[in-house]
Amino acid sequence: MLFVCLLLACGGEARTGLVYYETYDPRSLDPALSTDVPTGEMVTLLFDGLTQFDPDGRLLPGLADRWTAERGGQRYVFHLRPGVKFHDGRPLVAADVKRSFVRVLDPATRGGRVWPLQPIQGGAAGIDVLGDTAVAFTLTEPLAVFPKFLAMPVAAVVPVPVPADFGQRPVGSGPWRFAAWRHDDELKFSRNPDYWGGAPVAESLTVRIIPEPFTRGAEFLAGRLSVAEIPFGETAKWEQEHPAWLQRKPALRAIYVALNNRRGPLRDTRVRQAINHAVNVPEILRTVWNGRGIAARGAIPPSLGGGDTTRAGYAYDTVTARRLLAQAGYANGFAIQLWRSGTNVEQGRVAQAIQAQLAAVGVRVEMVARDASSMREAARKGEADMAMLDWWADYPDGDNFLYPLFHSASFGPGGNYAFYSDPVTDSLIMVARRTTDDAAREALYHRIDGRVYEAAPWLYLWFPVDLWAEHPSITGWEIPVIFNGQRWTKAHAAVRR
Amino acid sequence: MLQFVGKRLLATIPTLFGVLVVAFLLLNVVPGDPVAEMVGERADSATIARLRAELRLDDPLPVQFGHYLWGVVRGDLGNSYITQRPVLGDLAERFPKTLQLAGAAMLLAVSLGITLGVIAAVRPHGAVDRFSMLLAYVGVSFPVYWVGLLLILLFAVTLRWLPPSGYGGIAFLVLPALTLGTRSIAFLARMTRGAMIDVLSSDFVRTARAKGLSEMRVIGRHAFRNALLPVITVLGLDVGNYLTGSILTETIFSWPGVGRYVLQAIEKRDLPAVQGSILFLSVVFVLVNLITDLLYAKADPRVAYD
Numbered sequence: 001m002l003f004v005c006l007l008l009a010c011g012g013e014a015r016t017g018l019v020y021y022e023t024y025d026p027r028s029l030d031p032a033l034s035t036d037v038p039t040g041e042m043v044t045l046l047f048d049g050l051t052q053f054d055p056d057g058r059l060l061p062g063l064a065d066r067w068t069a070e071r072g073g074q075r076y077v078f079h080l081r082p083g084v085k086f087h088d089g090r091p092l093v094a095a096d097v098k099r100s101f102v103r104v105l106d107p108a109t110r111g112g113r114v115w116p117l118q119p120i121q122g123g124a125a126g127i128d129v130l131g132d133t134a135v136a137f138t139l140t141e142p143l144a145v146f147p148k149f150l151a152m153p154v155a156a157v158v159p160v161p162v163p164a165d166f167g168q169r170p171v172g173s174g175p176w177r178f179a180a181w182r183h184d185d186e187l188k189f190s191r192n193p194d195y196w197g198g199a200p201v202a203e204s205l206t207v208r209i210i211p212e213p214f215t216r217g218a219e220f221l222a223g224r225l226s227v228a229e230i231p232f233g234e235t236a237k238w239e240q241e242h243p244a245w246l247q248r249k250p251a252l253r254a255i256y257v258a259l260n261n262r263r264g265p266l267r268d269t270r271v272r273q274a275i276n277h278a279v280n281v282p283e284i285l286r287t288v289w290n291g292r293g294i295a296a297r298g299a300i301p302p303s304l305g306g307g308d309t310t311r312a313g314y315a316y317d318t319v320t321a322r323r324l325l326a327q328a329g330y331a332n333g334f335a336i337q338l339w340r341s342g343t344n345v346e347q348g349r350v351a352q353a354i355q356a357q358l359a360a361v362g363v364r365v366e367m368v369a370r371d372a373s374s375m376r377e378a379a380r381k382g383e384a385d386m387a388m389l390d391w392w393a394d395y396p397d398g399d400n401f402l403y404p405l406f407h408s409a410s411f412g413p414g415g416n417y418a419f420y421s422d423p424v425t426d427s428l429i430m431v432a433r434r435t436t437d438d439a440a441r442e443a444l445y446h447r448i449d450g451r452v453y454e455a456a457p458w459l460y461l462w463f464p465v466d467l468w469a470e471h472p473s474i475t476g477w478e479i480p481v482i483f484n485g486q487r488w489t490k491a492h493a494a495v496r497r
Numbered sequence: 498m499l500q501f502v503g504k505r506l507l508a509t510i511p512t513l514f515g516v517l518v519v520a521f522l523l524l525n526v527v528p529g530d531p532v533a534e535m536v537g538e539r540a541d542s543a544t545i546a547r548l549r550a551e552l553r554l555d556d557p558l559p560v561q562f563g564h565y566l567w568g569v570v571r572g573d574l575g576n577s578y579i580t581q582r583p584v585l586g587d588l589a590e591r592f593p594k595t596l597q598l599a600g601a602a603m604l605l606a607v608s609l610g611i612t613l614g615v616i617a618a619v620r621p622h623g624a625v626d627r628f629s630m631l632l633a634y635v636g637v638s639f640p641v642y643w644v645g646l647l648l649i650l651l652f653a654v655t656l657r658w659l660p661p662s663g664y665g666g667i668a669f670l671v672l673p674a675l676t677l678g679t680r681s682i683a684f685l686a687r688m689t690r691g692a693m694i695d696v697l698s699s700d701f702v703r704t705a706r707a708k709g710l711s712e713m714r715v716i717g718r719h720a721f722r723n724a725l726l727p728v729i730t731v732l733g734l735d736v737g738n739y740l741t742g743s744i745l746t747e748t749i750f751s752w753p754g755v756g757r758y759v760l761q762a763i764e765k766r767d768l769p770a771v772q773g774s775i776l777f778l779s780v781v782f783v784l785v786n787l788i789t790d791l792l793y794a795k796a797d798p799r800v801a802y803d
Contacts, residue, residue: 024761025580025761027579027580027581028580028581033581035535035536035537036537107547107551110548110551110581111536112535112536112537112540112544112548113536113537113539113540114544115539115540115541118541167580167581168582182664182753183587183590183591183753184591184753184754184757184758184761185663185664185751185753186663208663208751209751209753210662210751211748211751211757212662212748212749212751214646214649214749215649215661215662215749215750215751218649218650218653218654218661218662219661219662219663221654222653222654222657222660222661224660224661224663370528371529371764372764373528373529373530373533373534373764373765373766374527374528374529376529376533377528377529377530377533378528380530380533394539404539410539412542413533413538413539413540413541413542413545414539414540414541415538415539
């Protein structure tokens with residue numbers, strides 16, 4: 001406690017506003033270019049979409065205060081809340097929604113990450129502006145999760161036409177106004193006093209760019225950051241030294257090893273099942289990952305509808321593993337490559353543990369450590385036997401852990417790095433996407449996830465639990481389960497004496 | 498003199514061309530897809546193919562290189578794939594900050610390193626010599642990264658005298674400059690000591706002493722000036738270390754300079770940004786070498802370029 005007082009009293013360097021951080025400079029502040037997390041988080045502060053997420057990942061109204069699904073989820077009508085203005089005072093109308101989406105879909109924008117808007121039939125043709133207050137979307141096929149897609153930063157509404165330097169000096173309608181951006185150093189935002197959703201409590205928000213996790217921890221301890229994520233490797237230290245500052249929450253994130261279903265021995269389901277039996281996941285989770293995770297028995301995290309960590313799993317059992325390998329014709333094992341990102345130390349340790357345990361059943365793993373970009377390229381092209389991967393949710397819905405990861409249309413760049421292909425799974429996923437009833441859809445997710453699990457396209461590992469330190473002067477902040485679920489409107493730093 | 502400078506500048510053109518060719522080839526050999534990095538996860542193949550075509554990444558390599566070279570000749574380093582901003586502008590924004598850091602580190606290295614070296618040389622094998630050479634030995638051996646972390650722990654977290662990282666006033670400059678300068682301080686101290694000991698045993702120093710000059714004057718004027726030549730060489734060579742060392746130092750200290758820009762660009766396979774940075778840093782390096790050569794003439798009248 002004494003230390004906390006010292007921290008508050010002597011932190012002469014500390015600022016009074018809120019201070020957050022990103023690990024690298026955002027690409028741009030233009031929603032159309034939001035392809036990575038830093039850009040997406042900054043866009044979420046400045047702009048609004050038709051819908052939005054709260055920190056727990058619940059879908060909330062955004063610029064649209066209500067919406068209706070028609071024709072079994074093939075057409076959606078969104079009604080805009082009245083009186084919303086851009087930061088420059090211009091009123092936001094339904095035509096702005098259409099112009100924003102058309103701009104994102106225009107190849108000249110060179111954004112790239114347009115998938116949230118691709119379900120709209122014929123692009124611009126599928127968007128109907130109904131007066132100033134409503135907009136309707138006709139989709140190529142029914143899509144129950146479409147309202148969640150519209151909470152993605154790329155679907156934010158911008159005042160089109162925008163000037164050429166819009167990405168550097170953005171004008172949005174969100175809770176924070178752009179104030180300044182010094183590249184690789186910091187971004188500054190000031191509160192939007194007229195925000196429709198209630199103006200932020202704090203006066204200002206600074207986002208510093210801090211690439212090194214160690215430095216981030218030091219900055220936090222020096223009282224110069226409001227919150228900081230704790231790296232997995234430092235869990236025990238922080239739990240011991242500063243337990244009162246910590247918050248934890250299960251993340252919508254899956255750590256797994258993609259087993260390339262089209263390569264060598266991995267083509268055989270029994271081999272993939274054997275690998276799942278041969279690795280003692282709970283033990284690796286406890287020792288290497290500091291216990292910060294929930295062992296996975298499927299790809300959907302348990303906090304999402306359809307997720308299940310209680311289904312009968314692949315128990316750690318080397319005898320079964322050896323028997324399955326023998327049945328598949330590999331009684332003497334085989335050699336195989338495991339690709340991992342050389343810069344990710346935590347995943348590296350996990351990969352080493354897996355290597356050691358697979359050796360015990362005769363699977364000789366050759367580790368291939370490359371930089372993240374090269375490793376992803378190999379996995380994307382299907383040139384990696386096994387790849388150590390990490391999937392972050394784009395939107396909080398079981399669909400995000402099924403369609404990109406296991407549908408055959410998502411091979412490679414789409415997210416299906418295991419190249420898992422099963423016509424029944426494909427069609428069940430499409431049925432689920434069309435099912436507008438949430439309970440029925442989630443029941444389907446559960447069934448699909450279980451079906452895929454049996455085929456073992458992955459070595460299933462765990463769903464990480466996020467751990468953050470929060471400065472004692474901060475109130476009203478909680479860990480977002482999804483990157484765009486924290487808009488910093490309720491957070492506030494106590495005034496120092 | 499001017500003629501010499503002109504000739505040297507002309508001679509840099511083939512050097513820079515070579516740098517460009519090598520950089521271009523290496524970047525094209527390295528695995529990793531720039532467009533995939535640009536569009537992020539979950540991109541569709543059609544978008545990737547369209548962007549590859551727009552960025553001319555499917556053209557034959559010589560065509561791509563010719564296109565790039567033509568831009569460089571016109572003073573256009575292209576736009577970053579990731580941010581879509583001009584690379585030259587990005588570099589112009591960051592280079593002064595790298596220069597500031599390198600300058601501060603060099604100032605520390607020169608003042609501390611040379612002083613330590615001279616003091617050590619005055620009484621070789623004395624206590625001061627042993628201590629400063631131990632210090633120098635340690636400084637040369639420790640990795641930059643580790644020195645940086647230790648400095649942050651001590652001065653920012655435990656003592657709270659200085660901010661851990663970031664860009665701002667002098668307070669922000671001290672730790673990164675010390676980190677970047679450590680190796681140089683240590684190296685210069687050892688170099689200076691060696692050169693001074695050589696010079697101090699030479700005839701003209703004995704003559705200076707014999708004619709009754711004060712020890713201060715003997716060391717400061719007669720010996721030191723002669724010992725300076727190898728020191729300048731080392732300093733010039735060290736500039737390369739400052740530029741590459743800045744990658745680590747800037748990352749640890751969240752310093753918004755060119756080093757971090759290059760690192761980020763490499764990770765993201767941002768080809769124009771990497772190529773532009775390499776070219777830019779090569780130009781700086783070549784210029785620094787030229788300045789070093791000119792300083793020789795200044796320090797030693799025996800060296801002349803006419």
